[in-house]
Amino acid sequence: MHQTRRSVIKAGGAAALFAVFGGVLLQPGRALAAWNKGAFEAKNIADAMKSVGVANAEESKAIEIRAPEIAENGAVVPIDITSNIPGTTSISVFIEKNPFPYTGTFDFSQGAVPYVHLRVKIGESSPVRVVATAGGKHYTTAKEVKVTIGGCGG
Amino acid sequence: MADPMKIRATLQGDVADVRVLMAHPMETGQRKDAAGKLVPLHFIQTITAQLNGKTVFTADVSQAVSRNPVFAFKVKGAKVGDKLSITWQDNTGDKRTDELVIRAGS
Numbered sequence: 001m002h003q004t005r006r007s008v009i010k011a012g013g014a015a016a017l018f019a020v021f022g023g024v025l026l027q028p029g030r031a032l033a034a035w036n037k038g039a040f041e042a043k044n045i046a047d048a049m050k051s052v053g054v055a056n057a058e059e060s061k062a063i064e065i066r067a068p069e070i071a072e073n074g075a076v077v078p079i080d081i082t083s084n085i086p087g088t089t090s091i092s093v094f095i096e097k098n099p100f101p102y103t104g105t106f107d108f109s110q111g112a113v114p115y116v117h118l119r120v121k122i123g124e125s126s127p128v129r130v131v132a133t134a135g136g137k138h139y140t141t142a143k144e145v146k147v148t149i150g151g152c153g154g
Numbered sequence: 155m156a157d158p159m160k161i162r163a164t165l166q167g168d169v170a171d172v173r174v175l176m177a178h179p180m181e182t183g184q185r186k187d188a189a190g191k192l193v194p195l196h197f198i199q200t201i202t203a204q205l206n207g208k209t210v211f212t213a214d215v216s217q218a219v220s221r222n223p224v225f226a227f228k229v230k231g232a233k234v235g236d237k238l239s240i241t242w243q244d245n246t247g248d249k250r251t252d253e254l255v256i257r258a259g260s
Contacts, residue, residue: 104215
């Protein structure tokens with residue numbers, strides 16, 4: 001009797017563990033399915049922007065890019081981006097002269113402020129182009145970053 | 155399993171300033187090792203942040219993000235006791251989730 005009860009407790013514990021981890025593991029699956037492979041593999045900024053769906057972005061001064069004018073180490077270039085466009089839901093980043101310019105898209109919802117800080121690798125001096133999306137429209141601005149030591153090769 | 159993330163959330167009024175450091179090599183697929191062989195692509199692709207179970211911030215990123223990535227974002231309407239959960243997944247399918255309870259003055 002004692003043996004049986006032990007094994008039941010063990011089995012129950014395993015099921016509970018599975019429920020906990022199963023739930024956690026399921027969440028990122030949806031995000032991964034949406035990862036835009038075509039855009040990330042585009043080798044020039046025009047194709048990358050087209051693949052992301054922001055090719056028709058209009059110039060805007062309401063997007064702030066804070067990045068060093070001259071980055072000593074291209075392997076770690078800090079960038080702060082703030083969109084002052086009301087209703088901004090996402091921010092996309094392109095480093096024009098990197099081998100693959102599309103660096104990423106950040107989506108904001110449920111009270112998240114349209115601000116992001118990230119650190120990127122920049123292979124050679126290049127404009128960093130940011131596109132903010134608000135109300136289905138795209139707005140863009142760019143800032144030149146000069147790099148003295150590239151951050152992509154070895 | 156990768157090393158834990160370091161997550162910090164600072165409350166300024168009702169805005170949580172979240173900063174996260176992830177331990178990841180972020181290999182670009184272009185770097186050569188000591189033997190001259192290309193190190194294969196290995197990088198974080200997606201990041202999801204949830205506040206009390208609601209998704210507030212997601213990111214799809216490329217290998218151009220620096221090694222041991224640092225990200226910061228801000229969430230309005232956060233308060234003490236809220237649970238913040240951050241998950242990343244890389245191109246090999248490896249993933250990691252870490253959680254933080256937002257505390258006063260932390």
